[in-house]
Amino acid sequence: MARLEIRDVNKSYGPQHVLRDAGLTFAEGELVTLLGPSGCGKTTLLRIIAGLETADSGAVMLDGADISAMAPNRRNMGMVFQAYSLFPNMTAAENVAFGLKVRRTEGRRRAARVDDLMELVGLGAFRHKYPHQLSGGQQQRVALARALAISPSLLLLDEPLSALDARVRVQLRDEIRRIQQETGVTTIFVTHDQEEALSVSDRVAVMNHGRIDQFDTPQAIYQRPATAFVAGFIGISSRLEGHVAEGGVVLGSEVLPAPPDHGMTTGTQVTIYLRPEDVRLSPMVEGGRRGTVRAQTFMGAQTRVSVALPGGAEIHADLATPEAGALLPGTEVAVDWNMDRARILPRDRTAA
């Protein structure tokens, strides 16, 4: 087990600044997700931790010691790659045994450990198959077993599920979580899928253009996104623009109550973020906030209804599918939400 700390890491490729003062401290045995859109620097940060890439400045600290200059093959970190990475000339079991072989682990102990790990990832029967005889999901399981075989101080997973279909993804991600909790290994899991991140992590670090925008528990990230980018990225899709005034936030012609501790001065331009499950739609009544249904997106048990407000803003509401049935495009509805559950942030001009 190990405590990892990343201190103000910067990395540029030519003129492109890929990591900007990225800093994170990990607790022992936790699973942290690096979440961010494609190209935001997740893989680069992971590779710097693994020693496969060197940072321009900053440090990687393991248990208090600076390991920034340590060679990757001495770091004892297990890594699963975005691309399939099993050695094609070896069977599944030989792949898992590789790290132990290069460590000269004694034969009988090695075989026992390989057996244990093949069972752990549910592939006991596939020991003697070559990678090309395994499905993508099975290959990634073997890669996971191979990474765990060396009893790594840190497990690094770089979008191990991105090449798999939706069902296998969900199944394997839950399995990764189970295995991580069973082994208690500190794990960094990279993904660009917010649902994946929120469902498996102890904490999530949301990355935006090489910066860590927020590092917190999934619940906190979802309920209190720190920046407009985080709010947008984790799927809080409705945003309404207004400004701070005495007693609340002015939105068009109404003043909405705002929590007293928002700490923003009067006149500040703000965006109000609403989660789709917090928006209520009801039959139009006198005095209600009027909206016009634009479209519906069927999502199974729920249906997302898009409603245009008079000012032109669009707001999304998730309704139980039977309820949404009557709300055909063009229907006028009353729109309401609970301001306590809204998130109010100063307007960020850079995030669209």
Next chain:
Amino acid sequence: MAEAVTQSAPAPATRKARSGADLASGLWILVVAAFFLLPLLGTLIFSLWAGGSHYNLSNYTKLVQSPKMWAALWLSVKLAIYTVALTMVLLVPAVLFIRLRAPWLRPVLEVISVMPFVIPPIALVQGLTGLYSVPGAALALPVWFVSRPEFMVLGYVILALPYTYRALDVGMSALDVQTLTQAALSLGANWGQIFARVIVPNLRTAILGATLLTFAIVLGEFVFANILLFNTFAVYINYIGQVNGTGAAALSLFSFFVTWVGMLGLLAGGSRGQVRAGGVG
């Protein structure tokens, strides 16, 4: 396989069209076979000729009993082995390094690798002697080395480069060497282990191909040895050709046979490994 499947239930019309196509392709194969086999057949008949209307195996018995022939063949085989060894030691790490760290160097190596096509061997051998073996030359090597036939291995490595480089480069393109080496590194392997356990086993087919081509080139190379006065197999064939026409024909067929046996042997050994490695590499 595919043939059997398509023929199991052919429609009458396509059967007719097919047999026409079969006839045409059969004829074509015959023409091509004749083109390659007739000269061999001619050589074979000539090599069996023993003057007048006598035909026997005397050329062949003389051949296999000639210690000079065996010495020349052994020298060429030895040089081929050294050439392969030096090529692999130099080229596998170089091609890997370029793929991992310096992809911008690839076009450079590509151009260098086809140089032997442009530079005639005669110029190459003069260049090599000028550079390495003239006393006081820029990179003069010790005399005991440049006076040995092994000196020619330096030239042979270059001569074979167009084929060996391409074989290895294609072999590596079929692998994600970047990810594989990084996976091995993260598992604690050092570079020696990465080469021995990951890169080379997966390049098996490519290395085999490069080896075959190198053997063919070195066994047939005449200019270097002739100029530097070493009695290699090709030089020996040429010498016999001048003193004994039918003997040279027998020797040519013999060398043809040696090369083919060698190639088939290597291929058989290689494809066994292929099955084990599961068709990758």
